[in-house]
Amino acid sequence: MKTCHVFPHRKFRTPRRPKRPVNNQKDPVGVYCRVRPLSGGEEECCIEVISSTTIQLHAPEGFKVNRNGEYKETQYSFKKVFGVSVSQVELFEHVARPLVDDLIHGKNGLLFTYGVTGSGKTFTMTGSPGQGGLLPRSLDMIFNSIGPYQAKRYVFKTDDKNGMEIQGEVDALLERQRRENNLPVPKTPSSRQKIDPEMVDMITPEEACKADGVDEDSSYSVFVSYIEIYNNYIYDLLEETQEDVVKPKPPQSKILREDQNHNMYVAGCMEVEVKSAEEAFQVFWRGQKKRKVANTRLNRESSRSHSVFIIKLAQAPLDADGDNVLQDKNQVSVSQLCLVDLAGSERTGRTGAEGTRIREAGNINQSLLNLRTCIETLRENQMCGTNKMVPYRDSKVTHLFKNYFDGEGKVKMVVCVNPKGEDYEETLLVMRFAEMTQEVEVARPVDRPICGLTPGRRHKNQAFKEELCKLDDLPPLPSCELTDPSDDVTLPRLIDALHNRQRIRQTIMEEYNRAANTMKSLLQELDSNLISKENFIHEQNGKLIEKDKIIQNNRAEIERLEKKAKMQEHKMDILQKTTKIYEDDKRSLQQELETREQRLQRELGEKMRLEQRMHGAVSDTQHKWEKECERRVNAMQLEMQNKLWVKDEKLKQLKAIVVESKGSARPDPPPRQSRPQRPPRDECPPPKRSASPSPLPQTTTPVRPLHRRSRSAGAEKWVDHKPTSSLDLGTVLQPVIPNAIQVSAPNEKALSKCDRYVLTHQEVASDGEVQTKLIKGEVIKTRGGGQAVQFTDIETLRQELTTWVCALHVEHSAHFSPQCSMAVEMKAGSNAGPGYEHHGITK
Template sequence: MRPTRCRTPYKKTPAKTRPAQKDSVKVYCRIRPLLNDNDVSCLNVLSKRTVQLISPESAINYRNGVYKEMQYTFQQVFSDQDSQKTVFDFVALPLVENLVQGKNSLLFTYGVTGSGKTYTMTGEPTDGGIMPRCLDVIFNSISGYQAKKFIFKPDKMNGFDVQSETDAMADRQNELCANMHAVARTNAKTPKKKDSNSDIMRTPDTTIVKGIDEDNTYAVFVTYIEIYNNNTYDLLEESQDDGFRGRTLQNRIIREDANHNMYVHGVTEVEVKTTEEAFEAFYRGQKKKKMANTVLNAESSRSHSVFTIRLVQAPLDGQGETALQNKNAICVSQLSLVDLAGSERTNRTKSSGQRLREAGTINNSLMTLRSCIEILRENQLTGSNKMVPYRDSRITHLFKNYFDGEGLVHVIVCVNPRSDDYDETVHVMKFAEMTQEVQLTRPYPEKLQLDLIPGRRKANQIFKQAIQKVEENSRGDCPPINVDLGLVYSLGPPFPSMEMTSAENEEILQNLIVYLEHRLNKRQELLSDLPRKQEKFRNQLIEVEKENILTKQETSSLKATLEQERKKNSTFETRIVELEGIINNLQRHVADKESTIELLQRELREIKMQLNQHILEKEKVKLKYSTKVAAETEKLKDAEQKLKIQKTQFREKEERLRKVKQLLVEDPICTPRPLSTRSNSTLCNTPVPSDENIPSVPMEFITPSTSKRDVPASRHRRSQSCNAEVWLDHRAAMPTELGTVLQPQMKRRKSVTKLTDINDVANPKVSKYCLMTQEQDSGGELETRLYKADVVQTTGGGAQVIFNEMETLRQQSPTSSPPRKRTAKTNSTDSDIKASCAISIEGHGKKPRL
C-alpha cells in the first residue's frame, strides 16, 4: 500500500535512477507449548531457523504406509521458551520503524484453531503481545512531538485535513460536552461498572525507535474491523446496544482512493494520545467481535480481525509552532495487525448450524489467500501474467496493495505441536514455505522539499524559554540573566530544483540568481554578527572561570570536612559491627531456646494425644461391653418370657387332654378306639400320656358307627413300598437354587406357590406333602428346610396332613474357614420334628385349619 500523500506542487529533488529492489515475504514460526503432559509432539526444533515435522501414528499418511520426516526453514523459529518481548523485537519492531519513516507495513498471524494466534497478537494484561507493544513504542518515540487533538481530521476518503487551532479547540469543546452528557446518561440508567482490565498492572515496553523528525508533528489514529462471513463490520461503530454482537453493525464496503490504496469506506477512526486510550478503543471493539465455543477451543474467533494503526505526520510552519496548513504536505503511513481466524475441520470440531457456516466461510477465505499467494509465486517464477483473484475474499481485497509491492509484509505461523493436529499442521507448513518465495518490490518514499529552515521546533522552544525568563526578570522574582535573542544561524532552505527541460528556460536561472543573492546576504549578516557573539561568549567564559575558582576553594574546604565525617563514620561503623555480633549471638541463643521450647511442646502434645487416645479406647471398650451385657440381658428377658408363655400353653393343653380323657372314660355312648402313635404325636409337640394311664372301656358300651359307609374314621397312609405316591410341592415362586450335595427326590410331584384351593390337598391322587423354606443361618449361609408330611384322606371328603420328617440342607464353600467345623453337605432328619403338628382339611369348600 502506498503511503497516503497527496500530489504536491512542490518540486522534488532529482535523484539518480535506481533499480527496483525486491524483498521476500518474511515468515516466522512460533510453537505453542503442550498444555497436557500426555500429549505427544510431532515437531522438533533443529535450530533457530529450522524445524522438523514427524508423522505420528494417527496421521493419514502414516496409516497409508508413508512415513516422512520433513524439514522447514523460516526467518526465525520461536520455541515455547521465547517470551513475548523476543517475538516483538524480531518481528514487529522493524515494522514500527518502517511506520515512523512514513512506510506501510502488514503483519498477520496464520495457523489452525487453538495454535496461539490471538495470544501472540494481543497477549495477556500483564504480558502484552505485539499490538500493545507496538502502541507503546510508537508513543514512546513521538512523545513531545504530538499535535493537539483534532488538528488532523479524517476526510472520510482515506485522507486527512489540517484544521486551524480555533476549529480544533471548538471540536475539543464539543467532544468534552458530549462525553459529559454520555456519562450523565449512563449514571442515570445504571451505575458504571469498573473495567476489570484497568485493575491489572501492565508493564509497558520502553523501546524507542530512531528516525523521528523533530520538525514534524504527529498524530495517531486507530481503526478496528472484522471480516465475518465475508462481510466487513466496523467494531468501533457507535451503536445503541454496544453489547450486542453483529446485527446492529452495518456491512461496510471496500473502496479505492485517489492514490489507488484500498480502504474500508466509512470506518470509524479514533484519534488516541496514549496507549491506554488505544486499549480502551480495542476493548470496546473486542466486546462486539464474534467469538464462540468449539470442541477444540473454548474462545474461538469466528472472524478475521484487523487492527490498524495510522500515523499522520506533517511539517511545522516557519515559526516551528503549529502544523503547516497544507493538506498536500501530510504523510500518512499505517501498520495493519491482522489476526486471522483459525482453519478447522468439521469432523474434529463437530460443528453444525451457524458454527458450520462460519467454519466454511473461514476456510474459503483462507483458501483464497493461499490461491493468491500461489499465483503470485507462479507469476514471479515463470514470468506469466495470470490474474490474481484478490476480489474473491474481503481479506485479500483489502490488502491487495501490500502484495503488489507497496509495503513490508511479515507473517507469523503459529503451530500447535500436538500429534492430533499433524494433518492441519502440514498444510500450514506448506503455506509458509510457499509464502516465503513471494518477492515484493521495496518502495522508495518520495521526499518533499519545502522552503523551511531545519531546527524550527528547537529554535521556537529556545525563544519561548527566553521570553519566559525575561518576563520573570521583569517581575523581580529572579536575578537578571543575559539571553541572546539573536539570529538563528542557518543559510536558509536548500537549493531549488535546477532541472532544465529546455535551453531557453530562463526562469530557472533567474530563480537561482535570486536564491544565491539571498543566501549571500544572509551569509554576510551572519558573519557580521559573529564577532559580537564571540566577544559575548568570551566574557561568559571569564565569568564562568571565576565561578569555577570559587567553587574549587569551597570544594577543598568541604573535602576536609567530609574527611572528618568519614573518620567518625568509620568509628561508628566499627562499634555497630561489634554490637551486631553481640546481637547475633543473643539471637542465636534465643533461637536455640525457642527450638528447645518447641520440641518440648511437641512432646507434650504427643503425650496428651496418647493419653486422649488411651481414654478413648477405654471408653470404646467400656461401651462395647456394656452394649453386649445389655443385649444379653435383653435376650435372657425374652427367653424367660417365651418360657412363661410355653409353660402357660403347656398347662392349657394338659387341661384339655385331661378333659378329653375324662369325657372318653365317662361317656358310654362314644365308641373308644385307640389312637395311633402317629396321630397322637402330631399334637404340636405336646406330651401325651401313654396308653397305660387310660382306663379300658367295656366292649358292651361301644356303639356301632352311624356313618353311611362302613369305613373307619381315618385311613392309614399308603405303604412305603408303593411307587405311585404323588407329592404336593409347596415352595416360593422364585426359590434360590439348591447347591447342596444331596438333593431331594420327588419323582411325581405337583408344585404350588400358594395353598388356597382345598382340592390341591384333598385330591385322592396326592399322598405326600412337602413345604420348603429358605433363610440365612447364624453364620450368614443359606439354609433350606424341607417339612415332609403324609396326606391321609378322611371320610368327610377332606384330607389330613401329618408332618413326620424335616430335612435341613446347607451348603458351604470348601475354601472358607468357618469359626466352627461344619460339613460341606448336610441332609439330616430331626426326629423331634416328626409328627410335630397336623393340618386337617375337612369337607369341601372349607378353609384349612391347624
C-alpha cells in the first residue's frame, strides 16, 4: 500500500506487476579497465599492465601499506585491460559495439564510466575531433545500420508514460507541418544551421561500421534524451527555457516515475527524434554546453554532475504490402541504451574545493558510495543466498538504473585510472570496487518475438514497383526500311507493332483513369479528414489552454505548500527543542519511578506472604463447612425421598381411577403397567412444606372423552394415501376421514372418484422425535383427461417425550410429580389454512 504525495491521507494500491518472461541464465557485469597515459610533467607511475586482462599496482615511494611499513603490490583482473596505446576504435569494438547490436535487435543496455577525477572518463565517453568516443561511434553505427529503413518523422510518437505510439501518414504529415511552422527542427546538417566545430571529423569514413541481421521488414526511429544528476536532483539538458536577462529563472528538476511495466523513467524529460548521426551529435552538444563543470586543482574542466545520454530505438513491422508501418501499438518494440558518464570521486583536501564545490563533491561522493552499497548488497544476496533489500532509492543514479540490475538488459562498466602516484590511494579503492562489481550477475534479457508476417515484404514491393515502371515503356518499333517493292513482310510487321502499341497505350490510359478516379476519391476523403482533424486540433488547443491554467494554479498551490512546509519545519525545530526538555524531565521521572517500583516490590512481597497465611486459614475453614453441608444435604435428601414416595402412591390411585373410567366408556386394551421412572433429583425441585396434608378429593363419574374431528372430514370424498412404512404413534388426536379410499400408492382410478387428497408423511424432527404431517390437496381434472393434485394445507401430529411436571392442588399447596397425564397444545396455522399440533401422552 502506497501513499499519495498530493493527498497524504489517501492511499492507493500498487498496480500489479505484469508477468514478464524470466530467463534463468545470468551473465556477470562486464568490467573493463582503461589506463590513461601519463602527462609530460608526471614522473612516477603506480600501475603496470601485465597482460590483456591483468594490471598490477605499485605503492609510490613513501607510501606505507601495512603496519610493518612495507610496500605491497596487488594485482587485479578484468574482462579486458586497455593500455595507453589502445585506440578509441578498439575500445568501441570490445565494449560498446555488442550493446549497440543488442539495441538494434530489441535489447536494452547500460554502459557507464567510473573512476577518480581526471582519469579520462569524459574522453572515453565523448572523445575529441578525430578520436570519437563511445557515444558518437554508437550513434554512427546505429544510423549506418538502420538508415535505409527509417520511418518518416513523427510516425513514431512518444507519450508521457515512457511508451510509444504510432501515427498514420496523415497525422504525421500534419504534425510535421505544425512543428515546422511553430518549432522548426533541423532535419540534417546539410541545412542552413552550422555544425559545431567540435563535432567535425569525430569519426572517419574508414572507421564506420554497421550491425548485421537488421530486420528489413521493419521500420525504425531513434529518439535521444540527455539529463544530468546534480546534487541528487535531475535536470533536463535539452529543455528549452526562455532566458530572462533581468531575472533568470533556474531550471526545474525532474522526478522519477514507474511505467506500467515498473520500469523507471524521468517524467517530463524531452525526447528528440533524430534522423542522422550528425543531428544526434548536434543535440548532444547542445545539452553538453549546459552541463555543470568547474575548474579545480586537479582538472581544468571537472564534471560536477553525472550525465546520462539515453538512446531509444523504436521498431515496428511493416504491413503485408511492405509500404506503411503496421498500425498496432502492441507490435511496437522499444529498446534503449543508456550511456552514463559518472562524475569522479575526489577529496576536498587535494582539489582545494571551497563553498559550493565542497557541497558538490560531497553529493558526488555520496551517490558513488550508494552505488557501491547497492553492488555489495547484490553480491551478498547472490553469493550468500540472503534476501536483503537493495537501497536503490537512496540515490537518483541507482534508482534510475535499478531495472538493469534486475535483469532488463546488459550492464557494462569502463573503469578509467590515472597511473600517477598521487592518485594511488583513491585508485586502490576504485580497483576494489571494480573487482567486487564483476562478481555480480545480471539476468540475461529475453529475446523479444518479432511479428510473424511474410518476410521480404519490402523487397517484393520494390520489385513490383520496378515491374510497373517497365510496363510504362512501349515496345520499340521494328525496322521500317523498304528495299524491295515486293516486300510484303515489313509493312505488316510495322502495322502489327503499331496496333500492339495502341493496345498497350489504351490499357495504360484505362489504368491511369481508374487510378485518377481512385485518387480523386481519396483526396476528397482526405479533405474531409483534414477538416475533422482541424476541428479536433482546435478542440485540443482549447483543452491545452485549460490545462495550462490548471498547471498555473497547481504551481501556485505548490508555492503555497512550500511556504507552508518551511513554516512546518520551523515548528518542527521548536518541537524538537521542547522534546529535548521533555526527555530530560522523563529521565528524572524514570529514576524516581524506579525507586518507587523497588519499594513497591518489597511491599508486594510482604503482601504475598500475608496472603499465603490467610489462604491456609481459609482452606481449613472451608473444609470444615463442606463436611457440615454434606451431612445436612444427606439428611434433607432422605426426607424428600420419603415424601416423594407418598405422592407416588397417591398418583397411582388417581391413575387407576382415570383408567377405569376410560375403560368403561371405550373398550381399549389395558395400558401397559410399568412403574414410572423417577426423574433425576436435579430435575424435580424440592416440594414446599405444608402444615397438614389432607386426602385427595373424590373424583366424579368419568366422562367419555370426545374425539376432535379433523378438518379432513366433510361431505367431500377423500383419497387417504398412507404409505406402508407409516407407524401408529398411539396419539389421542388421530384423523378420522369417513368414506375415504385408503391407498398405499396413488392411482388414476382412486383419484378420478374423489375430490380431495391427503398424504400421511412421517419424518424425524430436529429434537429426535417422530412427527406425522398430513399434506392435503384438491384433485383437479386436466385438459388431457387425467387428474392433478394441488396441495393447499399441511397439518402436523407430533409425539414428544417431555419431562414436564404436572401440578396437583392439595390443601392449597403446590406438589410436583415426575409423571404427566396429558398435555395438548393447539397452534394456529399459516395463511395457507388452519393447522395444529398434537402432542402425545408420555409416561
